[in-house]
Amino acid sequence: MFQPLRTGLVILSAATLLTACGEPEDTRPGQPVKQRQTAFKDIIKSFEPMGVMLRKGTYDAERVEKFTAELIARRDLPWGHFGPDTNYPPTKATPEVWSKPAEFEQEKQAFIAATDKLQAAVQSKDKAQVGTAYEAVHDSCKSCHKQFKAR
Numbered sequence: 001m002f003q004p005l006r007t008g009l010v011i012l013s014a015a016t017l018l019t020a021c022g023e024p025e026d027t028r029p030g031q032p033v034k035q036r037q038t039a040f041k042d043i044i045k046s047f048e049p050m051g052v053m054l055r056k057g058t059y060d061a062e063r064v065e066k067f068t069a070e071l072i073a074r075r076d077l078p079w080g081h082f083g084p085d086t087n088y089p090p091t092k093a094t095p096e097v098w099s100k101p102a103e104f105e106q107e108k109q110a111f112i113a114a115t116d117k118l119q120a121a122v123q124s125k126d127k128a129q130v131g132t133a134y135e136a137v138h139d140s141c142k143s144c145h146k147q148f149k150a151r
């Protein structure tokens with residue numbers, strides 16, 4: 001059941017690794033690219049451990065609650081750093097972020113709604129519901145990345 005999820009996470013982890021090796025620094029004042037990238041890295045730090053627990057059967061309701069609360073607290077942080085004229089190296093964003101703002105906004109709202117559902121599932125303490133809701137959040141990451149993040 002969690003097979004597709006695994007593939008996706010491997011891709012996300014690879015993206016994280018790539019950043020480590022030899023990309024240009026963000027030298028602009030305020031470092032908007034670096035700030036949004038850091039915000040996404042923080043999001044994945046709250047998100048990925050839950051996937052590991054679900055896949056490995058090491059589900060810990062208390063930890064899932066903590067990570068979900070963290071994810072909710074972090075879910076709004078990248079977006080304010082996508083200002084006009086911030087499409088420059090080392091960004092991995094595609095130009096569509098700026099040319100299709102309505103679609104980008106829609107993907108963002110879908111992600112936020114999916115995290116609301118995850119929180120509700122976590123509060124229900126129904127592990128199967130959490131699994132389904134987790135996958136839906138993961139699908140929302142992938143759906144946005146498909147158009148708006150370069151691979």
Ligand code: HEC
Nearest residue numbers: 016019037040044091092093107108111140141144148149
């Ligand atoms: C609405 C669109 C959108 C959603 C939803 C979204 N992302 Fe992203 N993500 C992006 C964009 C755009 C970038 C590229 C940012 C840049 O490099 O300027 C990115 C970058 C990243 C990065 C790379 C950061 C780096 O530079 O190393 C990670 C990791 C990441 N996202 C994880 C996630 C995870 C996990 C989720 C879901 C829980 C998620 N994203 C949801 C658009 C999105």
